[in-house]
Amino acid sequence: MSKEATPDHPVHRYISARWSPYAFSPRLIPREDLFSIFEAARWAASSFNEQPWRYLVASRDRTEDFEKILSCLLEGNQTWAREVPTLALGCIKTSFTHNGRFNRVAQHDLGLASATLTFEATSRGVYVHQMAGIRPGKAREVFSIPDGFEAVTALALGYRADAGAGAPELRARDEGSRTRRPQSEFVFGAEWGKPGLGST
């Protein structure tokens, strides 16, 4: 079945085609594509151009590094993420470099960067499955993440499993259509809770 979004208003195909698979093909992502994917993150917007995002990245052919990242995921995510071609941890610098003060939007700006890399990935046929289910303390230990930085998310990157390939229980998790609340429930106008752009 199709995992295409069913938008109420037209959106770019790289937005409607994006979703978060559990079953991935074992095929590795060429290094040039990974460079372009993280290059996209590089050009995201950030408060004071701080660029608070940092990524720890390992592909499965670097077994030891890959296992290090895998060990930082919650158990439930480890079961499927051990099959993906590339894993990353999304980390932030928690203070501003220009004045040392707390960066209230560091995590938000990591989100901007990760969505931007996801867009570039989608344009290259690469799917990204982001996870909040990680163990930040374990990541700090395994990678000696210094004070002032912290791991926030994990990202699995790769190609979709071929039809019929991959573990059936993973393929089964990828069934079901994508659902979202309508715009009237999150785009407000003059008043909180009241639709902002008129009736759709």
Place this chain on the structure above:
Amino acid sequence: MSKEATPDHPVHRYISARWSPYAFSPRLIPREDLFSIFEAARWAASSFNEQPWRYLVASRDRTEDFEKILSCLLEGNQTWAREVPTLALGCIKTSFTHNGRFNRVAQHDLGLASATLTFEATSRGVYVHQMAGIRPGKAREVFSIPDGFEAVTALALGYRADAGAGAPELRARDEGSRTRRPQSEFVFGAEWGKPGLGST
């Protein structure tokens, strides 16, 4: 001068073309485009599909609503943002709906949504200038934002000012090239601080 990014690796043109102007054309954004722009946010990824993002949106032709959003920005942002065609506040729901627990990545997921809408905007010739410089308490008061939700960012949306049009001091702020730290400083591999994808 060109504000195109100067990437070290090729990225999609909607990524290299994105930047955050201060000077905007007064031209309003057609409602159909605004619908598609916020539709893009709708289809972003989020932890547990919580979709914690909420947007308060007003265009300049709705003077009273527009002024309400404007009043929630820090002074320095009000000076230029009063000229933009559409303003929005990016807000979050701070807890999960399915279990009431704190959503550690709500702000991150607002970032995913805002980057996704920015991509759709760019594809339609619309620029987005995001701001962390807002007054969350003022926003709560002006819009009666309920407990459990909070304003995190503001977004200005519109078209670029025509050459020679707009206030010269705003146009001047848009000069200068875009700079970013190299990938070697934010994409790490087996060790924190050591480049992850090899030499560029």
